[in-house]
Amino acid sequence: MNYTPYHYQEMAKTWMMERAYAGLFLDMGMGKTVITLTAIDDLLYDYFDVSRVLIIAPLRVARVTWTEEVEKWSHLNDLKVTKILGSLKERKAALDDVGQVAVINRENVTWLVDYLGKDWLFDMVVIDELSSFKSSKAKRFRSLKKVRPFIKRLVGLTGTPSPNSLLDLWPQIYLLDQGERLGRTFSGFRERYFLPDKRNQQTIFSWKLKEGSEHQIYELLEDLCISMKASDYLDVPERIDNTVPVELPPKAKRAYTQLEKEWLLAFEDADVLAGSAAVVANKLLQLANGAIYDETGDVQEVHDEKLEALKELIESANGKPVLVYYNYQHDRDRILKHLKAFKPRVLKTDQDIRDWNKGNVPVLxxxxxxxxxxxxLQAGGHVMVWFGLNWSLELYQQANARLHRQGQTETVVVHHLITKGTMDERVMAALKQKDTSQEALIAAVKAKRHTLKEVNTNEN
Known part of the structure; x- marks a missing residue:
């Protein structure tokens, strides 16, 4: 297929090529993969500016997306992409026969750095989903930091550079410019632009921006990062968000209230015990979905209300494919069993993706x-359902963008199954407000528990 770039794609490619290190903060669906591969092809074969390129990506993307893009576009046919994936033996064999472009999953970055040592091979590195390097304590960040001085060009791609806080920016920007703009240490960056927010004596749980700091940070990044919104450049179909309320049956509601108040729930053959607010928040989300893991790791089923609501949504789709996001394995297993008549399939392999995009999977x-x-996944359908929410804004936005992206021809409908009076409502509100810090949810759990105990005392 011939590649005719949009104007913004040419702008993004030029931005990347004119800088030794560059951040491309592009909305999902704007074609950042083909933009980057086109720049790589030019740098390798027209400018002879780099000799070997490493692409770091999420596993499934490393396995499928980059090679499929090379095969899709005729101007990229001279690129050979080596996949450094799989077992240790397979990875070593790939390195022995590595071409000018290689792709590796981010979980194996530490292994690659340790294995190559001083014989680092790549003078250009592309990090697909730069936000996955947002923790300065993560091994993958510390490993890449070791070899950063040997990298001539580095490109960071993401649609959500700071999904939860601008604190997330420091590790990502450090990998680009080695501390030139935001400082050489995370603590220095934090002290310069943030103030302690929520704390318990000497323990600080969260930080807030100093007045004017947000503008200062953005100014520092102006010459390094380019940000583009799909709505400014693309005619993407409308997305409709729909909340589907679910009522807890009386017995399940009593169980939910007990767990929320006592952090303990007793079943006939096992107990559910939550030792902290973080654990109970997770358990309450499970219970809102209809099942919960007990202390032995077994699944205790509590209600089927969400399963029935999901069944109604699939039936109302009138044969149109439906993409369903689940959070827990017991959610997945219960959906497979409850909706057996609809022939649901779990996304596991590349073939599942191809079958979905051909319209051959009714429920994925x-x-x-x-x-x-x-x-x-936009070719396969335009209806998705969140069976259970998680409070990662990044995952939420990215998952929605699998259907709502360039190439989608239908209005995308995003259903959220929200159990009334439960943690579902708080997570949904947090996602809307983009306040998805763990501390916010933990504080909500503690506050609700305190309120419930006060009510119980007054009633007695």
Missing amino acids: LAHPASAGHGLN
Whole structure:
């Protein structure tokens, strides 16, 4: 297929090529993969500016997306992409026969750095989903930091550079400019632009921006990062968000209230015990979905209300394919069993993706962590359902963009199954407000528990 770039795609490619290190903050669906590959092809064969390129990506994207893009576009046919994936033996063999472009999943970055040592091979590195390097404590960040001085060009791609806080920016920008703009240490960056927010004596739980700091940070990044919104450049179909309320049956409601108040729930053959606010928040989300893991790891089923609501949504789709996001394995297993008549399939392989895009999968189940980045699913349908929410804004946005992206021809409908009076409502509100810090949810759990105990005391 011949590639005729949009104006913004030419702008983004030029931005990348004119800088030794560059951040491309492009909305999902704007074609950042083909933009980057086109720049790589020019740098390799027209400018002879780099000799070997490493692409770091989420596993499924590393396995499928980059090679499919090379095969799709005729101007990229001279690129050979080596996949450094799989077992240790397979990765070593790939390195022995590595071409000018290689792709590796981010979980193996530390292994690659340790394995190559001083014999680092790549003078250009592309990080697909730069936001996955947002933790300065993560091994993958520390490993890439070791070899950063040996990298001539570095490109960071993402649609959500700071999904939860501008604190997330420092590790990502450090990998680009080695501390030139935001400082050489995370603590220095934090002290310069943030103030302690929520704290317990000497323990600081969260930080807030100093007045004027947000503008200062953005100014520092103006010459390094380019940000583009799909709505400014593309005619993408409308997205409709729909909340589907679910009522807890009386017995399930009593169980939910007990767990929320006592952090303990007793079943006939096992108990559910939550030792902290973070754990109970997770358990309450499970219970809102209809089942919960007990202390032995077994699944205790509590209600089928969400399953029935999901069944109604699929029936109302009138045969149109439906993409369903689940959070827990017991959600997946219960959906497979309850909706057996609809022949649901779990997204596992590349063939599942191809079958979905051909319209051959009526119901596709996916976990947002495995389908949240880089996959093109827009050809297969335009209806999705969140069976259970998680409070990662990044995963939420990325997962929605699997259908709502360039190439989609239908209005995208995003259904959210929200159990009334439960943690579902708080997570949905947090996602809308983009306040998805764990501390916010933990504080909400503690506050609700305190309120429930006060009510119980007054009633007695």
